[in-house]
Amino acid sequence: LPLQSLQSAGTGPLYVKLRRSLEEAIRSGRLEHGHALPPERDLADYANVSRVTVRKAVDDLVRDGLLTRKHGSGTFVVKPMPRVEQPLTSLTSFTEDMARRGLLTRSEWLERGLFHPSPEEMMMLGLAPGTRVARLGRLRMGNDLPLAIEHASISAEFLPDPMSVTGSLYAELEKKNARPVRAIQRISACNMKNPEAGLLAVPVGAAGLSIERVSYLASGRVVELTRSLYRGDAYDFVAELSLGS
Ligand code: 16G
Numbered sequence: 001l002p003l004q005s006l007q008s009a010g011t012g013p014l015y016v017k018l019r020r021s022l023e024e025a026i027r028s029g030r031l032e033h034g035h036a037l038p039p040e041r042d043l044a045d046y047a048n049v050s051r052v053t054v055r056k057a058v059d060d061l062v063r064d065g066l067l068t069r070k071h072g073s074g075t076f077v078v079k080p081m082p083r084v085e086q087p088l089t090s091l092t093s094f095t096e097d098m099a100r101r102g103l104l105t106r107s108e109w110l111e112r113g114l115f116h117p118s119p120e121e122m123m124m125l126g127l128a129p130g131t132r133v134a135r136l137g138r139l140r141m142g143n144d145l146p147l148a149i150e151h152a153s154i155s156a157e158f159l160p161d162p163m164s165v166t167g168s169l170y171a172e173l174e175k176k177n178a179r180p181v182r183a184i185q186r187i188s189a190c191n192m193k194n195p196e197a198g199l200l201a202v203p204v205g206a207a208g209l210s211i212e213r214v215s216y217l218a219s220g221r222v223v224e225l226t227r228s229l230y231r232g233d234a235y236d237f238v239a240e241l242s243l244g245s
Contacts, residue, residue: 026066186212189209210227
C-alpha cells in the first residue's frame with residue numbers, strides 16, 4: 001500500500017488522506033475483497049500516523065459500506081455489489097430482470113395475505129368499500145445478495161389467493177389474465193434507515209432509490225401499487241431519450 005507519503009500528499013486532515021488512499025486501494029483491488037484489513041497498529045506504523053487517525057479513516061469507510069467490522073475477528077473489505085442496468089422503458093418483472101442477467105432470483109417473504117385496504121390503497125387501486133387487498137412484501141435477492149425491498153398491493157379481485165404467489169407475481173397475474181401492460185413509475189433518492197438498511201445489508205444512511213410503480217391493465221384499471229426500496233449501489237436505471245415531442 002502506498003501510504004507512507006501521506007504527510008506530504010495533498011491537503012486536508014490526515015485521516016481524510018488516509019481514507020482516500022485506503023479507498024483507492026479497495027477500488028483498485030489492491031486490498032482484496034473479503035480480505036482482512038491489517039491491524040490498526042500496523043496500519044498506523046506503516047502510514048506513520050496515530051491510531052486515532054487510522055480509526056477515524058476506517059470509521060468513515062465502514063459508514064460508507066466499503067469496510068465492515070466483524071466482532072472479534074477484525075475489519076474486512078466488503079465485496080462490492082455488481083451494478084445492474086435496468087432499462088426504464090419496458091414493463092418487466094424482477095424475476096425476468098434477474099433471469100436476463102443470468103442471476104439467480106430468490107425472495108424472502110415479509111408479508112403475504114389479504115387485508116382490509118388502507119384509504120390510500122382504496123383510492124389508488126379504485127377499490128369498492130368492503131373489498132380486500134392482497135399485500136405482498138418481499139426482500140428480493142439476486143445471486144443471494146439483497147437488492148430491493150418491495151411491497152405490492154393488488155386488488156383481491158385480481159389476486160384472491162395471495163398464497164398462490166410463490167415465485168413471480170407477474171407470472172401469477174398472467175395466469176389470471178391480469179398482467180399489467182402499462183405502468184407509471186416514480187423514482188426518488190433516499191437514505192436508508194432501519195429496519196430496511198439491515199434487511200438490505202447496508203449501513204444506515206447509505207444511498208437508496210425509492211420507487212413507486214402503479215400498473216394498469218389494457219382496460220385502464222389499476223392492478224398494482226408497488227413501493228420498492230432499491231440499493232443505490234446496485235442499480236443504474238437507463239432510459240433512451242429522443243429529441244422532440
Ligand atoms: C418489479 C417491479 C414491481 C413488480 C415486480 C414483479 C420495479 C421498481 N418494480 O420488481 O412493481 O411487482 O417486478 O416481480 O421495477 P415478480 O414477477 O418477479 O414477482
